[in-house]
Amino acid sequence: MSKKVTLFHEGSADMKSLLGGKGANLAEMTRVGLPVPPGFTITTQACLEYYEQGRQLIAERKAEILEALSRLEEQTGKTLGNPENPLLVSVRSGAVISMPGMMDTVLNLGLNDETVEGLSKLTENPRFAYDCYRRFIQMYGDVVLGIQHYRFERIIDQRKEAKGAKLDTELSAEDWQWVIERFKQLIREETGTDFPQDPREQLYGAVVAVFDSWNNQRAKIYRKIHKIPDDLGTAVNVQMMVFGNMGEDSGTGVAFTRNPSTGEKELYGEYLINAQGEDVVAGIRTPEPIAALAERMPEIFEQFQEICGKLEAHYRDMQDVEFTVERGNLYILQTRSGKRTAHAAVKIAVDLAMEGLIDQKEALKRVDPNQLDQILHRRIDPEAKLEILTKGLPASPGAASGLIVFDADKAERWANEGRPVILVRPETTPEDIHGIVAAQGVLTNRGGMTSHAAVVARGMGKPCICGCEKAKIDLRKKEMKVGDTVVREGERLSIDGGTGQVIQGEVPLIDPELSAEFQQLLTWADEVRRLKVRTNADNPHDTAKAREFGAEGVGLCRTEHMFMEADRVPLVREMILAESFEERQSALANLLPLQKEDFKGIFRAMEGLPVTIRLLDPPLHEFLPNLEELIAEVTKLSVTQSGSRELLQKENVLRKVRSLHEFNPMLGHRGCRLGLIYPEIYAMQVEAIFRAATETMEEGITVCPEIMIPLVGHVNELREMRKLVNEVADRVEAETGQPVPYTVGTMIEVPRAALTANEIAKEADFFSFGTNDLTQTTFGYSRDDAEGKFLHQYIDQKILPENPFISLDTEGVGQLVAMGVEKGRQTKPALKTGICGEHGGEKSSIRFCHQAGLDYVSCSPFRVPLARLAAAQAALQDEK
Amino acid sequence: MSKKVTLFHEGSADMKSLLGGKGANLAEMTRVGLPVPPGFTITTQACLEYYEQGRQLIAERKAEILEALSRLEEQTGKTLGNPENPLLVSVRSGAVISMPGMMDTVLNLGLNDETVEGLSKLTENPRFAYDCYRRFIQMYGDVVLGIQHYRFERIIDQRKEAKGAKLDTELSAEDWQWVIERFKQLIREETGTDFPQDPREQLYGAVVAVFDSWNNQRAKIYRKIHKIPDDLGTAVNVQMMVFGNMGEDSGTGVAFTRNPSTGEKELYGEYLINAQGEDVVAGIRTPEPIAALAERMPEIFEQFQEICGKLEAHYRDMQDVEFTVERGNLYILQTRSGKRTAHAAVKIAVDLAMEGLIDQKEALKRVDPNQLDQILHRRIDPEAKLEILTKGLPASPGAASGLIVFDADKAERWANEGRPVILVRPETTPEDIHGIVAAQGVLTNRGGMTSHAAVVARGMGKPCICGCEKAKIDLRKKEMKVGDTVVREGERLSIDGGTGQVIQGEVPLIDPELSAEFQQLLTWADEVRRLKVRTNADNPHDTAKAREFGAEGVGLCRTEHMFMEADRVPLVREMILAESFEERQSALANLLPLQKEDFKGIFRAMEGLPVTIRLLDPPLHEFLPNLEELIAEVTKLSVTQSGSRELLQKENVLRKVRSLHEFNPMLGHRGCRLGLIYPEIYAMQVEAIFRAATETMEEGITVCPEIMIPLVGHVNELREMRKLVNEVADRVEAETGQPVPYTVGTMIEVPRAALTANEIAKEADFFSFGTNDLTQTTFGYSRDDAEGKFLHQYIDQKILPENPFISLDTEGVGQLVAMGVEKGRQTKPALKTGICGEHGGEKSSIRFCHQAGLDYVSCSPFRVPLARLAAAQAALQDEK
Secondary structure: OOOOEEEHHHOOHHHHHHHHHHHHHHHHHHHOOOOOOOEEEEOHHHHHHHHHOOOOOOHHHHHHHHHHHHHHHHHHOOEOOOOOOEOOEEEEEEEOOOOOOOOOEEEEEOOOOOHHHHHHHHHOOHHHHHHHHHHHHHHHHHHOOOOOHHHHHHHHHHHHHHHOOOOHHHOOHHHHHHHHHHHHHHHHHHHOOOOOOOHHHHHHHHHHHHHHHOOOHHHHHHHHHOOOOOOOOEEEEEEEOOOOOOOOOOEEEEEEOOOOOOOOOOOEEEEEEOOOHHHHHHOOOOOEEHHHHHHHOHHHHHHHHHHHHHHHHHHOOOEEEEEEEEOOEEEEEEEEEOOOOHHHHHHHHHHHHHOOOOOHHHHHHHOOHHHHHHHOOOEEOOOOOOOEEEEOEEEEOOEEEEEEEOOHHHHHHHHHOOOOEEEEEOOOOHHHHHHHHHOOEEEEOOOOOOOHHHHHHHHHOOOEEEOOOOEEEEOOOOEEEEOOEEEEOOOEEEEEOOOOEEEEOOOOEEOOOOOHHHHHHHHHHHHHOOOEEEEEOOOHHHHHHHHHOOOOOEEEEEHHHHHHOOOOHHHHHHHHHOOOHHHHHHHHHHHHHHHHHHHHHHHHHOOOOEEEEEOOOOOHHHHOOOHHHHHHHHHHHHHHOOOOHHHHHHHHHHHHHHHHOOOOHHHOOOOHHHHHHOHHHHHHHHHHHHHHHHHHHHOOOOOEEEEEEOOOOOHHHHHHHHHHHHHHHHHHHHHHOOOOOOEEEEEEOOHHHHHOHHHHHHHOOEEEEOHHHHHHHHHOOOHHHHHHHOHHHHHHOOOOOOOOOOOOOOOOHHHHHHHHHHHHHHHOOOOEEEEOOHHHHOHHHHHHHHHOOOOEEEEOHHHHHHHHHHHHHHHHHHHO | OOOOEEEHHHOOHHHHHHHHHHHHHHHHHHHOOOOOOOEEEEOHHHHHHHHHOOOOOOHHHHHHHHHHHHHHHHHHOOEOOOOOOEOOEEEEEEEOOOOOOOOOEEEEEOOOOOHHHHHHHHHOOHHHHHHHHHHHHHHHHHHOOOOOHHHHHHHHHHHHHHHOOOOHHHOOHHHHHHHHHHHHHHHHHHHOOOOOOOHHHHHHHHHHHHHHHOOOHHHHHHHHHHOOOOOOOEEEEEEEOOOOOOOOOOEEEEEEOOOOOOOOOOOEEEEEEOOOHHHHHHOOOOOEEHHHHHHHOHHHHHHHHHHHHHHHHHHOOOEEEEEEEEOOEEEEEEEEEOOOOHHHHHHHHHHHHHOOOOOHHHHHHHOOHHHHOOOOOOEEOOOOOOOEEEEOEEEEOOEEEEEEEOOHHHHHHHHHOOOOEEEEEOOOOHHHHHHHHHOOEEEEOOOOOOOHHHHHHHHHOOOEEEOOOOEEEEOOOOEEEEOOEEEEOOOEEEEEOOOOEEEEOOOOEEOOOOOHHHHHHHHHHHHHOOOEEEEEOOOHHHHHHHHHOOOOOEEEEEHHHHHOOOOOHHHHHHHHHOOOHHHHHHHHHHHHHHHHHHHHHHHHHOOOOEEEEEOOOOOHHHHOOOHHHHHHHHHHHHHHOOOOHHHHHHHHHHHHHHHHOOOOHHHOOOOHHHHHHOHHHHHHHHHHHHHHHHHHHHOOOOOEEEEEEOOOOOHHHHHHHHHHHHHHHHHHHHHHOOOOOOEEEEEEOOHHHHHOHHHHHHHOOEEEEOHHHHHHHHHOOOHHHHHHHOHHHHHHOOOOOOOOOOOOOOOOHHHHHHHHHHHHHHHOOOOEEEEOOHHHHOHHHHHHHHHOOOOEEEEOHHHHHHHHHHHHHHHHHHHO
């Protein structure tokens, strides 16, 4: 059996999986000669063994720990439990993947009734010694013995009250002795045994407690959120204590080697004189900014600066460093890559590359595309004067503005009618999903950052504020009250999910912009990536924004969004409710010029680049009034106004809505199935495209329309629709004399299309994988139903590793994508292939698209930068 | 260029694709020395050439026809257009696949004002000659010149009226001459030219007319119905006329060499003395049974019998023979394999094998499994005394009994509540599909055999009567009136779709039974087939029937059908509406003994054979009241009885129904997704299975339960559910001490399951392909919506070659099935695989299952014999 306990100087950074992140770092720092207090690491293997043995620390392991301890004693010249020269140690967790604050720590271990006396004598500071001892008992009591923290605090409070003291620092050595006795009494009462005086027993207890903390509730939740496997286990680091609280020549602090918020190259952090690390964290005393240390301890500051430089050079990244000064000696307790905002991540990566510490490719790898989502959201114009109503928890970033609505059904209906809404609920449940999908943003007055609304909104990239407790919501009256202000259904509300601000009325939103460093990074990305990046955009504004962000074309222009605009809905309804072909034709003729103008705007914005336009996709009843509401209205009218004209009219509409009603609209009469049964609708759209193209070309603008037929499952469908497109194109050309270059392709979004891609490719110039629908049909999941009814539980219970609507299911759906590409190219080697589902803007899915050999991904405008970076990272992974 | 016109004696039976069925037969009969009037065939190639040339008979072809004509003139010693000894010919179509009555024929061609005189002299029968001539003009006018038949008939009627004659036979030679003049005048008026006197022109005209008739409306429809390709073209047979109407020593007839209705070995047919073939068909004179010929023309009869024997021996099948006797000489005009009922087909195939004409394998190939559907339906007990209300068109065979319902929605609801219904509508439209699906049978008072109701019902194998015009349907009053009898909604009605009989009240139905010959044939089939045949059955009666029909196990026992029974629905609703886990448990505890008894009955009926039981599959809201109805009720109550207790209760139910409501239930919370979220439901079902098995085993009966988890898409789902099954099995065994042998498997019914079958097989003992759902998800079709909204048009327009819900889409869905089998066996070579969708009882799908290497197919009980035969045919095809 291999060694399961190693001293710091025996390890190195590459032993992370064994030593954990912290242990490997301590070892590495020791190895390169930094002033690290000595110690040893009990490896993750020992932790796994502990669990295998049914939560038992076996004798062999105990022996190994004692062996390491005795070597530590040699190194330090101190001995655990020796009153003459006591060794005190910290016992800390250290997982392979950092889980800050999730697991337990015990400090000052080794103190007992005897060694505390020794410490008192050695330091000539009895108050310090008893303070250390009471801190140790308190932590040990909490962490190892499971007695709640507040019960110890209450004893200290009693003493402070008795002494009329406000701060801990006002208590004397005697006070602490009194406190210690009461602490020991509490432990005796609670556990039935005395506080352990044997330092070895203390040590075993602390090690076991740290192992156990791997499976405490918050650690498990943290792992789930951050997708960290449960079977890694944690290492335990036993390290000589150093004390920042030994007087005015001592102190402790935390610093980042660069500003973690902006990325600026400056030491950033804070410190406290005469304090232990926990004092900094606890926030009882206000720490000073790290820059102030330059005056307070100029030599130490200089040494620290130098060490920070060394650390950055060694780790080639911005570091988050914990240090302690014990009686004028600087110790580095920990260093790790510092967490940073997306902004800082970009700047630091680019700066490090500019400084020559890393190369450009490394800089590209340093930024997590998923994190960029933070800065690629609309935000409130900082110039705007805001009427801030209240604040809640900033649960999902981005800002939104819309009409307030108090139930999900109405949110969906209003949104379908083209009205932007903010869904306001006491809290959301899975039954509200369709409302969240429809809304611009969500506000709840209950629930925290991990509430249903928060999780779902983040998943969808929608702004969300949770736990906005000051907003009193009255669902019956349909109003929200904040103090004396009442906001009623239909009134305008704005939210900033990044700050938690709730604002009455509309506020100007501005699009995100790219910093110079971000631009630089993306330029490097463009040099590396093979995948092209396009955008999903349905209007000129989004198209222009996407192009500014580097989009290389429109991958998906959904024409139905154009039908949804308020002024079009009556025309669209007229078209659908038409009783004859002629009536339908006349409604279509009115829609044509509107559609044409839409297309012209998009062609202009994408000048010279391809624009893929998908013909009408959703079932027609989506444009009609809601069936259930109609039933209620008709029933009511038939009781109250039997025989009235209004009733007759409504009954007529109800009849039509019923006739278009579907059991499973997702699998119903939509996509090219509409185009085949009502070719006049597609013909109108195609005519609008070609007229728009012709007119735009007359402006001297190059136009590259790619016409996309949705939901093809059999090559014959595409063949028929392609014929229709060609006929209309020929007709328009005959009339205008202006040929328009165009291609015709299809969405691959039902499994049969991928399975028969070799056939379908005969009629297609391009394939665009509609992975949203393909995921629905491949799994047999209706997204609307699944996310509300079982999908979250599936992910919680690890039935599925990920939400397949967010991260492409490479095993199943991906197999169809790969098959589609391969079979399609067998028939037509030059076939252009892309992806236009939401996965087109998600890191791991983009990586898959790269591997599957697609030509491009297409995503929402704000995700284009993210996709450019992710595509570059995917290409870099090939180089390995 | 190859020869496109051949004389009969130059051809043979194996030239069918060139000569057409009729031409090849004439050639073959000529070749084997039968008395066939000589002639020649213009090949299908010439027809295709005609269409390629834009409907032109090119000069080269005309020359070839004349060349053949002159050889025919040599053979017969007669000459076309020669008044001295005129050759008269028939010109008939002859497609490769017989399309009886669909295309055109011209008889007596060669007659003109001169040759008719010659014929008159030669036959010494002026009346006969002029009758022939007028017949020719009439047919030519109709077929070649496009003048409607009735306009000629009207002229004849005028003459008959003038003469006070009732029958054609009462008209004299002079009368016919008068008629002929008027016919020629009609033609002149209608076409602007004279009736052509040049026999060559007549011949070209007739050939072209036959070619054109390939694309007449009824031929096109016939091809669509019978799935005959449009690009085969027809041959044209030009044959010397022989006349059965030359006096009492002449005659004509049609006979089958065996009884086409029963299959008995006896000449079956009819003849007319002194008549032409069309007289037999027209039904003006009543023909005599063929047996009577033995007395009338004993020598001819003997000769004919002998020829029939030769023909059967030569063609090794029952023949349908047309013959003519001209002045004591027997001519055979046509022979072909005779159409026969399913009963006859079975008997003839077995008899021919017994007689040594064909071997057993050939006998198996001779019966079309699809035809067997005719005899494998429930029918009305012949002993029953029936109150026959009225009769309609027998549009889809089988008998059914149920409650009369006048709209599709209600039909569906009542059926869901376990009440059998007969859907009665004036006519059905695609919007009624769900009602047809739900109903036991369908009755309409409009529409014919090809109406929507008829086509859909036949497709689904449901009894249907159409065009029942005496039934007056009042949709508002919800009643049907026949004479004075009124049948109201909810009253019992029975229909026999095989006879068209509508019967008031309930009638006893009896299951089909297998004749001795059918049993024999199936025994032969069993010796040949590799595929096992199981049945889909949910109750002991169906299970027993299926076993009687040779089922080798239950392939699919749908447990939800047990939930639908009237006495269970309240319990099931209680279980679903439970507000707590405890409430649900208690409802489940009440369901358990009922389910257990169900299983015991099935285990007993399938003693010793495997029974695959699928756990609950449909979404829970299927068991609840209809949402739309509830909304209407609640709206009404809230207007009329605001605040009432009933309103509150209904609102409560509405809330729950709404919360279970799904946008796409087909893709929603069902199958194992239910089992994973509510494991207690599956646990109850599994417990019922194991308790039933234990108790049945105590009766000394061998039980082989196979527990099937529905809708698995990821191996983890199956892993969890398998654990649950094992736990319950262990628990029951611990309690009873009786181990039950069992296996656990899954349905493969979403594409992802097939794509990841290698993973899923790790947890599965068997795969059962649920091709209904797999078709829905692979195509992205909701069957309920597609069949109503676009699928029929897709098939009409040939976007899809077949309805994929009836005949397995081998290209797409089949690819997934084959992949599932292959990948599953990679992981687990002994994996058992079967199919349990409706395709399991369809011939071509069964063939695919055989080829894909499945172990079994499973189908409804009455289709088991069909499947046994189809499986044998599939195996025989391998031998080729």
